[in-house]
Amino acid sequence: MEDSLVLEMRSYLDGLANGTGRSQLENLILSGLKIIHLEKGILRLQVQLQETVEIEGRSTGTEGNMKAVMVEIRREGNREVIAGGNLWMTPTALSLKDLPPPLHKTSL
Numbered sequence: 137m138e139d140s141l142v143l144e145m146r147s148y149l150d151g152l153a154n155g156t157g158r159s160q161l162e163n164l165i166l167s168g169l170k171i172i173h174l175e176k177g178i179l180r181l182q183v184q185l186q187e188t189v190e191i192e193g194r195s196t197g198t199e200g201n202m203k204a205v206m207v208e209i210r211r212e213g214n215r216e217v218i219a220g221g222n223l224w225m226t227p228t229a230l231s232l233k234d235l236p237p238p239l240h241k242t243s244l
Contacts, residue, residue: 142174142175142176145174145179146171146174149169149174149181153166153169153170153171166183169181169183170182177194177195178192178193178195179191179192180192180193182212187211187212188211188212189209189212189218190209190211190212190215191208191209192208192209192210193206193207196222202224202226203224203225204222204224205223205224205225206220206221207220207221208220
C-alpha cells in the first residue's frame with residue numbers, strides 16, 4: 137500500500153498533467169507532465185519542452201524542519217544530464233492575509 141503522502145503527491149501531479157492543478161500558472165507550465173516513477177524520497181517525471189526531458193528529484197537529507205533535495209534534468213534519449221541543482225526547502229503556511237499590503241501612490 138502506498139504512503140498517503142505519495143498518494144497525495146500523485147493526485148497533485150496528475151492534476152497538473154491534466155491541466156486541472158491548483159493554479160493556472162502551474163497548469164500552463166507543466167501541462168502534459170508524465171509521471172515515470174514516484175515513491176517516498178524520489179520523483180522522476182517526463183515533460184515536453186523544446187525537447188523531451190526527464191526530471192528526477194531525490195530527497196538527500198533533513199535538518200530540523202528543512203529538507204534537502206537534489207534535482208537532475210536529463211535528455212530522454214541518451215539520459216545526458218543537462219541541468220542539476222540542490223535545494224533546501226521548508227514548508228510554509230502563508231496566506232494572502234500574511235502578505236504586506238500593497239504600496240499605494242499618494243498625491244501631494
